Amino acid sequence: MTTPQAAAHNHGHDHDHGSSLSPIEARVRALETILTEKGYVDPAALDRLIETYETRIGPRNGARVVARAWHDPDYRKRLLADATAAIAELGFTGRQGEHMVAVANTAEVHNLVVCTLCSCYPWPVLGLPPVWYKSAPYRSRAVLDPRSILAEFGLILPPGKAIRVWDSTAEIRYLVLPERPAGTEGWSEERLAPLVTRDSMIGTGLALDPADAP
Amino acid sequence: MTSGIELPELPRDADGPVFAEPWQAQAFAMAVLLHERGLFTWPEWAEALAAELAVETEAAPADHGTAYYRSWLTALERLCITRGVATSGGLARLAMAWQAAAEATPHGRPIVLPPEAQSAAKQ
Structure with a gap:
């Protein structure tokens, strides 16, 4: 028997406040955006590489x-x-x-x-x-x-x-x-x-x- | 790593690099990919990183992991600027656009950069 306990999962997601990025996270995203737009970095390749190292994080x-x-x-x-x-x-x-x-x-x-x-x-x-x-x-x-x-x-x-x-x-x-x-x-x-x-x-x-x- | 040259003190354990936060892994991966694309050689990268680390370690000696990857990112930004891939003004404007996008995004949703900020990145 399956007993999903998540039928009503509206908790916690309906925030009225925004997200935040730390200054360094924003810098990383800025650099990634430029490198992607200019074709130096393929986001999928970046994901694959991160995934390779991910088990170490x-x-x-x-x-x-x-x-x-x-x-x-x-x-x-x-x-x-x-x-x-x-x-x-x-x-x-x-x-x-x-x-x-x-x-x-x-x-x-x-x-x-x-x-x-x-x-x-x-x-x-x-x-x-x-x-x-x-x-x-x-x-x-x-x-x-x-x-x-x-x-x-x-x-x-x-x-x-x-x-x-x-x-x-x-x-x-x-x-x-x-x-x-x-x-x-x-x-x-x-x-x-x-x-x-x-x-x-x-x-x-x-x-x-x-x-x-x- | 494709070259035999070791980086100065990469935070790692027996199995490989260790990251404290996702942005560190992203900064790490971008440097590895740009090296593969030939934007810089590994010795050039190691030299740029070592120069930043020398400054950072003096400023925050106790904060090794985060300080290390902060240096890593700064070195990467500088190399991209000197190689003509990015400008410091462009990077600063985009970072601000990302922070503005974050503030406009409900918590828990993926943060997406508005298209106009994205196309500005091409210039």
Whole structure:
């Protein structure tokens, strides 16, 4: 059974205030605009290059959070009670003051994160959002038919497992706490962290099996 | 990287470059692409960056990651100006246009530059 919890997702997006770019962000955009208009830089090539490096921007931060939660039951409790504070314990904070919420996968429930209206994303812990996360099909289908989205990611869940869809907003960003893989009993945080993939923290994947550890 | 010349102290860990914010990755990627396009050689880039870093490190020694990429962006702007790709006035006007566009955009929506500002960038 599918239980999308995001039926009414008008929260947080209907702001009457504008956005802001820091002076340095505006400089980067200005340079990119000129280089694009003059044909020196193709935005798609820029995106591809950034994507290559993207895994270095943030998902390792999130992986450290998850590995600690797997390893330390008290930290797990703090993370689920107040993710913003628990994540800040590891030194990761959002510049925009967004509130973090961690949602734990269990034997009964699988969690999936989306932002239906734009591409709100917990970048302090996950880095830049992947291209598919920003795509219209993902944003619309994640709520309407999450099981088919997961199947496209190669993730077939048992029929009895519920799927909860969490719709991110400018103020609330979700982090999925994946289930700890079997066969990792007694592992240290350092050894656990490489099992945590970006997709497992969005909910479009699971943590790696120890046999597939990098 | 296509050349064997190492940049001064690129913030990195065992797996590669590390960025604290998305704009740093964008500035990084633009320099890599412009080098691939032949706008400058890697030694020329390293020299330009090192010169900016020398100034920046003096001004903000404790703020390494952000200061590094601020230098990176400044070096990139200067190289684009000296190679005739951009002018400092053009860059400043566009940066202001981007900030104005941001203020006019509801939070959470993609910020888009108005077409007139975009076409001004071609000149």
